Amino acid sequence: MSKSYEFCTVEKDGHLTVITMNRPEVMNALHYEADLELNEVFDDFRDDADQWVAIVTGAGDRAFSAGNDLKTQARVKGRRQFPPGGFAGLSMRTDIDKPVIAAVNGLAMGGGFEMALACDIVIAADNAYFALSEPKVGLAALAGGIVRLPQVVGWQRAMGILLTGRRVPAAEAAEMGFVNVVTEQGQALAVAREWAAQILECSPVSLRTTKTVAYSAFYGDDLDELMRRDFEAVRKLRASNDYIEGPTAFAEKRKPVWTNS
Numbered sequence: 001m002s003k004s005y006e007f008c009t010v011e012k013d014g015h016l017t018v019i020t021m022n023r024p025e026v027m028n029a030l031h032y033e034a035d036l037e038l039n040e041v042f043d044d045f046r047d048d049a050d051q052w053v054a055i056v057t058g059a060g061d062r063a064f065s066a067g068n069d070l071k072t073q074a075r076v077k078g079r080r081q082f083p084p085g086g087f088a089g090l091s092m093r094t095d096i097d098k099p100v101i102a103a104v105n106g107l108a109m110g111g112g113f114e115m116a117l118a119c120d121i122v123i124a125a126d127n128a129y130f131a132l133s134e135p136k137v138g139l140a141a142l143a144g145g146i147v148r149l150p151q152v153v154g155w156q157r158a159m160g161i162l163l164t165g166r167r168v169p170a171a172e173a174a175e176m177g178f179v180n181v182v183t184e185q186g187q188a189l190a191v192a193r194e195w196a197a198q199i200l201e202c203s204p205v206s207l208r209t210t211k212t213v214a215y216s217a218f219y220g221d222d223l224d225e226l227m228r229r230d231f232e233a234v235r236k237l238r239a240s241n242d243y244i245e246g247p248t249a250f251a252e253k254r255k256p257v258w259t260n261s
Contacts, residue, residue, distance in 0.1 A: 001013075004022075005022075005037050005041070006033075006034075006037060007021070007022060007023055007030070007033070007034035007037050007038070008020055008021050008022050008034070008037060008038055008041060009022050009059075010041055010044075012051065014200075015050065015051060015052040015053065015200055015204070016051070016052070016053050016054070016055065016193075016196050016200065017045050017048075017051045017053070017054040017055070018054070018055045018056075018057070018189075018193075019038070019041055019042075019045070019054060019055070019056045019057070020056075020057050020058065020059050021034075021038070021056070021057070021058045021059060021064075021065055021088065022059045023059070024058070024059040024060035024062070024063070026066065026069060027058075027060075027062055027063035027065070027066035027106075027107065028058040028059060028060070028063045028064065028065040028066060028112070029065065029066040029067060029068065029069040029070070030065060030067075030068065030069055030087065030088055030111065031068075031069040031072040032072075032081050032082070032083075034069075034088070035082055035083050035085075035086075035087060035088055035089055036083050036089070037089075038085075038088045038089035038090065039083035039084065039085040039088075039089025040089070041089065042054075042085055042089045042090055042093065042096065043085075043089070045096070045098070046095060046096045046098070051098070052098060052099075052199075052200060052204040052207070053098060053099045053100075053101070053196045053199050053200055053207075054098065054099070054100045054101070055100075055101045055102075055103055055189065055192045055193065055196060056088075056090065056100065056101070056102055056103070056115065056119065057102070057103035057104075057105055057188065057189050057192070058104075058105055058106065058112075060105075060106070061105060061106060061185070061186060062106045062107065063105070063106040063107045063108075063112070064102070064103075064104040064105055064106055064107065064108040064112050064115075064116070064128065065088065065107075065108060065109070065111060065112030065115060066107060066109050066110070066112060067087070067109045067110025067111040067112045067113070067114075067133075068087070068110050068111050068134075068139070070137060070246075070247040070250040070251060071247075071250070071251045075251075082143060086111075086114070086118075086143045086144055087110075087111030087112075087114050087115060087143040087144070088111060088115050090115050090118050090119075091111060091114035091115050091117070091118045091143040091144040091145070092118070092143055092144045092228070093118060094215075094223055094224045097208040097211050097212050097215075098204070098207065098208060098211070099120050099121065099196075099199050099207055099211065100118070100119045100120055100121075101119060101120065101121045101122075101123065101192045101195055101196060102115065102116040102119040102121070102122045102123065102192075103123050103188040103189040103191070103192035104116055104122060104123065104124040104125065104128045104130075104170075104179075104188055105125050105128065105186070105188045105189065106125065106127060106128055107128065107129055107130075107131075107167075108124075108128060108129070108130045108131075109130070109131045109132075109133055109167075110131070110132060110133060110134055110139075110141065110145075111143050113130045113131060113132055113141075113145060114132070114141060114143045114144045114145040114148070116130065116178070117144060117145060117148040117149060117152065117178060118144055118148065120211065121180050121192075121195055122173075122178060122179045122180055123179075123180060123181050123183060123188050123191045123192045123195065124170040124173060124174070124179045124181070124182050124183070124188060125170065125182070125183055125184065125185045125186065125187060125188040126170050126171070126182050126183065126184060126185055127170070127185045128169075128170040128173075128182075128188070129167045129168060129169045129170065129173075130161075130167070130168045130170075130173050130178075131161070131165060131166060131167045131168065132145045132146075132149070132161055132162055132165065133165035133167075134165070135162075135163070135165050136165045136246070137246035137247055137249070137250050137256065138240075138242040138243050138244070138245055138246025138247070138256060138258070139237075139243065139246055139247075140237055141162065145162070146162065147223065147226050149161065149162065149178075151218070151219060152177060152178050153176045153177055153178060157176055170182045180195075181195075240261060241259050241261050242256075242258050242259060242260065242261070245257060245258065245259070
């Protein structure tokens with residue numbers, strides 16, 4: 001059974017839900033309206049007792065998600081909102097106790113990378129790369145990336161990504177530990193389905209218990225608080241001229257002029 005929304009498609013195949021971000025014309029970049037829609041989709045997956053495993057991927061063969069739709073953000077002068085689940089309704093979630101697999105079929109930048117970090121298993125095509133490039137456009141990876149990445153790869157490795165915005169290719173991502181398997185281009189979703197089939201051989205009750213206990217042990221009970229805390233530094237960023245200049249420069253296809261204010 002499949003259902004088409006405005007910005008994504010959802011396929012329910014037995015106990016498996018496949019969620020596909022569907023804005024290939026902008027490399028699956030998302031705005032607030034798409035986030036809201038996907039937040040509803042992930043709420044439905046969370047609450048549907050008949051759905052045991054989810055895969056999330058992007059339409060087309062170029063991008064998982066290019067992250068925030070900066071042209072849309074430029075039009076609203078930087079006032080970017082997120083639903084409770086974060087970017088794509090997923091990146092800041094701590095309330096899904098079922099396995100979620102990312103099938104990264106191309107670039108995963110900004111919120112796209114944050115989505116992958118929020119998943120339990122990441123399958124990446126060999127043409128995929130990952131970046132938290134928000135500082136290059138006057139923003140910060142506030143939809144979960146700043147908190148999750150150091151937990152997963154360690155402080156220095158995380159800072160090497162967060163403070164440069166550099167692109168990490170799939171092979172290096174696997175070596176660093178936030179990608180499970182690298183596949184041939186075009187095969188990420190097929191391999192993710194193979195992993196889902198293995199998971200579906202297990203007891204769904206056991207899976208939920210395993211994820212809940214492992215999550216608590218790895219992240220601690222304060223992960224949700226950390227991601228949602230109203231840091232003074234975040235307030236200053238959102239009130240700055242640079243926060244508006246970055247998306248505006250991107251939309252106008254020019255280099256940003258930083259004023260440090």
